[in-house]
Amino acid sequence: MPEPSSRLLQSRLHLAALLLLGAVLCLVPYRHFSPPEDLLSAIRERDFISLHTRNTPITYYEGRHGPAGFEYELMRRFANHLNVSLTLDASHHIESVLDAVRRQGDLGAAVLPLDPTQEGLIFSRAILDLQPLLVYRRGLPPVKNLEGLAGLEIGTIRGSGSDLVLRELQAEHPELGWRESSDVEVAELLSRVESGNLDAAVVYDHQFRVNRLFFPGVERGFMMGKPLSMAWAFPAHDGLGLQQEANRFLLELQNEGMLESLAARHFGHDDYLEYVGARVFIDHLHERLHTYTELFREAARNTGFDWKLLAALGYQESHWDPEATSPTGVRGLMMLTLPTAGEMGVKDRLDPAQSIDGGARYLRQIKDRLPESIQGEDRLYMAMAAYNVGLGHLYDARRIAEQLGGDPDRWSDVRDALPLLQKREWHSQTRHGYARGGEPVIYVRNIRRYYEILTYVDRSQQQYLQLNELPNGEIDDSLLFDIVSPIL
Known part of the structure; x- marks a missing residue:
């Protein structure tokens, strides 16, 4: 049994070891011993x-x-x-x-x-630059700088960053005031500008580019402040x-x-549907589409297409005019040729119900006749192109695409080949000869954009239409927006 002095020495040595170990642990970064559960x-x-x-x-x-x-x-x-x-x-x-x-x-x-x-x-x-942009209602004097904002009701989204830019600008221009709310989105702001409940709004440039075709009554003004970062x-x-x-x-x-x-x-949308075209489309959407919506829905149920796609195709063909007639004798809302109408059992091409039904079944027939190797959206786009230019010319373009090293089953490659049917060096080698091959490219492109607008409206449950049908002033923005007053 150790002597008391020996036991005391051992105890002191043990304590010293513990203290030394503690000191060493203090020198080791804590993360090595913390739980890995971040x-x-x-x-x-x-x-x-x-x-x-x-x-x-x-x-x-x-x-x-x-x-x-x-x-x-x-x-x-x-x-x-x-x-x-x-x-x-x-x-x-x-x-x-x-x-x-x-x-x-x-x-x-x-x-x-x-x-x-x-x-x-x-x-x-x-991730992305966010450039604030001032937009304003079409019909107002052009707003190209801060001085042009005098007297205008301006709206923006609180917390989006555009409100911070406005506050920075207000420090230099104390007369600047606006309304802000976190309960609205960009489309609602643009709707209020177009309907007259606001005169202008501050959004981001890319947000306006995405939405501009849906709101042709809103003009681009000027960039405000420096870009932020998303x-x-x-x-x-x-x-x-x-x-x-x-x-x-x-x-x-x-x-x-x-x-x-x-x-x-x-x-990065193309500008092939400029403001004028978009404005006409929206006007016709208000004035004409409701007359034929149920006919498009019924044709969609019978053929398996989205009714909005059929409506977009009908607009591209005739602007939803049931009595449309081309110089070549193509007639009706879906612009059927006489042989196609006969094949589809359409007795009166000027009857919108028969025309929409016949056009939808004809598009279905074309799509079903395409090779099985063409799948997905490629199949739909080629069917629409053939509705315009004919299956024979589409097959010729597929062969040209293959000769050029492309994939004949991909719309992007066939799209590039179609305009070559206008050139003798190419159409002279094909079975069906010359075609105005650039037209189906524009045709499909326009239908896709019309469909995009219709889908946007439908997805928003007609919010765009409802807001624009309300008389100016009926929406009480004072209950929605907080007012940021000038600091004069």
């Missing part, structure tokens, strides 16, 4: 990532083939990158997205401006792992050119 680890363990977003054409919406939208597509790719599934809540407005990320995680993607001053949040690297938001209290992985993913997309390609596809 947000990224938790997401991988539970096998899904949760997204908070908004229901808009840019962020997320239900398209013809399921969920769509620029930010949704980015998030779906990010979820695949993490090898997890994606769940989302699109019931938010822009401010509630940020609150939900703070309280629940995992991620917010809703055209959010990168704002380091937001408490409880961290942001990804910049980014994703993450909870600040759950580690940096998810943010860092998102940054790696976004940088990889940027380096591959995929980010630019996605942005161009979603926001």
Whole structure:
């Protein structure tokens, strides 16, 4: 048995060892001993990532083939990158997205401006430039600068970042005032401008490009302030792992050119339907379509097409004029030739019911006759092109596409080949000869855009039409918007 002094020495040595060990542990970074359960680890363990977003054409919406939208597509790719599934809540407005990320995680993607001053949040690297743009109602004197805003009722979305730009400008121009609300979206703002409930609005340039064809009564004014950056938001209290992985993913997309390609596809619409054409289309949508909507719906039920697609085709053919007649004798709302009408059993081409039914069945017949190797939207677009130019010329274009090294089953390659039917060096080699091959390209392109507008209106449950049918002043914006007064 050790002597008391020996036991005391051992006790002191043991205490010294513990103190030394504690000192060593203090020198080792804490993260080596903390639980690995940061947000990224938790997401991988539970096998899904949760997204908070908004229901808009840019962020997320239900398209013809399921969920769509620029930010949704980015998030779906990010979820695949993490090898997890994606769940989302699109019931938010822009401010509630940020609150939900703070309280629940995992991620917010809703055209959010990168704002380091937001408490409880961290942001990804910049995804897209957000350039604020002033737009105004057609018919007002042109608004090209801040001085032109005097006396105008201006609206914007609170929390979107455009309100921050307005506040910065107000510091230099104290006479500037506006209305702001977090309960509206871009389409609602533009509707109010067009209907006269607001004179102008501040949105982002790409948002206006996406929506401009739906609101031909709204003019582009001028860029306001410097661009902001769109980014994703993450909870600040759950580690940096998810943010860092998102940054790696976004940088990889940027380096591959995929980010630019996605942005161009979603926001880089051609201007083939200019304001004048869009305005005429919207006027006809108000004045004529309701007369034939049920006929298009019935034809769609009988043929399996979307009624809005048939309506878009009918507009391209005749502007929904049941008595339309071309110089070549093509007649009726769906502009059927006499042989086609006979083949479809249409006795009176000027009867809209017979014309719509016959045209829909003819499109169905064309689509069914195409080779099985043509699938999906390629099959639909080629059927529409053949409705315009004929199956024979379409097959000739498919062969030219193949000669050029393209894929005859892809519309993009056949689309490039069709105009060559106008050139002797090409059509002289074909079975059916010359055709005005550029026309079906424009034809399909226009129908797709008309269909896009009709789908937008239908998806919004006729909101656009309802707002424009209300007399000016009937919408009480004082209950919706907060007023930011001039600071004179």
